[in-house]
Amino acid sequence: MHPQSGEIAGLDQAAAASAHTLIDAHGSLGASAELRSAVAGLRSVVRDSWLRSLQLLGSPANARARDLDQFEPLAAARERSPLQRVLPVLDRLLVEPARDTGLIVAITNEQGRLLWVRGDSATLRRAERMDFVEGADWSEAAVGTSAPGTALASGRGVQIAGAEHFAPAVQLLSCTAVPIHDPFSGIAVGAIDLTGDERAVGPHSLALMRAAVAAAEAEMRLAVLLSHHSSQLGVHPGAPAKADTVATGRISTLGVHRARLTTVDGAPFELSGRHAEILTLLAARPSGLTSGELALRVYGESAKEVTLRAEIARLRPMLAERGLDLVPRPYRVAQGIASDAVDVLDLLEAGDVAAAVESYRGELLPASEAPGIRELRAEISATLRDQVLSSAEPATLLRYLELPEVAQDAQAFRTALRVLPPHAPARSRLVAKVEALES
Known part of the structure; x- marks a missing residue:
């Protein structure tokens, strides 16, 4: 994810600008020590992506979006994508709120090709001048470091701001993207991207995108179940279907x-x-x-x-x-x-802590004393707590603290106090809670 705004973000932009200057001055640096020195100041996710981009493209000057219609018409690529099933969900959660805000939403396929680009009309026109348009290839192999391509290459949600983009033409934009996976196989089928000004990489943007992706993946699961209603309802891809299957x-x-x-x-x-x-x-x-x-x-x-x-x-x-x-x-x-219990464990295994917290409604069958249920209940609760406190993402932490089982967890409240900004509205309430727990 992108670091905090303000001074730290400014340092990240300065490091990216310096990397561009050094690479422009020396041309293609290959795998030399000069290359690693040039990118040393970048955030780790950006640095790793730049190294891949340099290996793929040689220089930022070679980074440009490609029109892939000659290989597959856009209409065919859209028809082949399972994400067409979740467009109404993404429109409701992301596209409609983005209109007239300076933000646009892009949906890619598994290769990084932009299948749909929607949102604020002025930003759509700006993006078009940078070839950020439906049908274009925005994988790392084409444009280098960008949120949608890097999210797919790294397998996790990322935020790329301004000069951190590998392609010079794109540095006026910032973006957040999260991969979206087939709910049965776990294979990435695309990425959902939020692009615009600095608001696109705001502190809550990544949590928002993860929640939207979780909702879309749940909708994909339901769509598959419904479409296979007659004979393959609920059967995972590749599993044998039963002729008498009528429900899941x-x-x-x-x-x-x-x-x-x-x-x-x-x-x-x-x-x-x-x-x-x-x-x-x-x-x-x-x-x-x-x-x-x-x-x-x-x-x-x-x-x-x-x-x-x-x-x-x-x-x-x-x-x-x-x-x-x-x-x-x-x-x-x-x-x-x-x-729903297995869904939460799957999200935690995938590292999507925000979506796991959003999906977690409370302890597993809290009235049950069955040994297997107690064991599973403890596994879910402990894994969720560990990953929430380790990630220390403010919005996710605050959502987690609303759970009844966390009400007496002083460490969780102290962790939230440590990561919240000094003037966050929630701080006074958390201070009072910690004092009450430790009195």
Whole structure:
């Protein structure tokens, strides 16, 4: 992400301007010591991207967007992109708020080609003069360091401001971009970019973009489930489809005492405590659990498989009514079952802490005493806390502090005080909270 505004951002711009001057003066520096010296003052994400860009392009003078229509017409590239399904979500969350603000939103494919560019009309005209237009290639291989290309190359959200761009023609703009992934395979299918003046790299821009990407990925998941409703509903790409598959399920388990099961064929259904535990554990292990493994996770050391089989006998017909097959050896839901708990763990594994906090509604089945649920609950809570405090991103921290389970966590509140700006409105409330906890 981009550092704080003000003095630090000014130093970053000075370092980037100096790097441009040194490279312009010496021409192509290859992999020499002079090259590394030239880029040494850049932020690490920018420095790594510049080194890749120099290797790919030789010099900033060679950086230019390419028209790829000769290889694939723009209409065909759009039709092939799964992101066409989430345009209404991105319009609502990003494009509409950007109008008349000096900001534009670009959506790329997995190769960095701009498929859609929308937003403020004046900035669209400025961007057009820099070839930041629909159909153009903005990968690092074409233009060097830029937010959309660098986000795809690095696999994480980035902010590129002014002179940090590799191409001289682009240095009047700043941008924030976040990769967007296929919700089933985890493969990047594009990037979402916010471009404009310094507001595009403001302190909350990256969190905003991550939240929008998380919403779009959730919409992509739903769109795939609906489009495969007849025969492949919920089956991951590459997995064998069942001819009799008619539905898939999703279980909501975070911050609730009674979990709810949802399928596209019916209204949400409230589960009993034991059925919620079983389905939550199966969702966390898609490959399935043996009878012994599942019994141990549900009942503990005193588990008897006959008790589990009796519960399964009650659960199976309820699932069957909703188009879900609970099959044995090992136990699993044949069509697959998703859960909000697994979604949070996946986001944390991908390093998207802001989206994980946004998706986390509270502790996993807080009333459950099942050993497997307690273990999973502790894993989610501990992993989330560790990554939030390690990232120390103010907006994410403040959202995290709203959770009931954090109310007595003095370290979390102290961390927020450490990273918040001196005049942030929330500081007085946090100071009072820390004093109360430590009194």
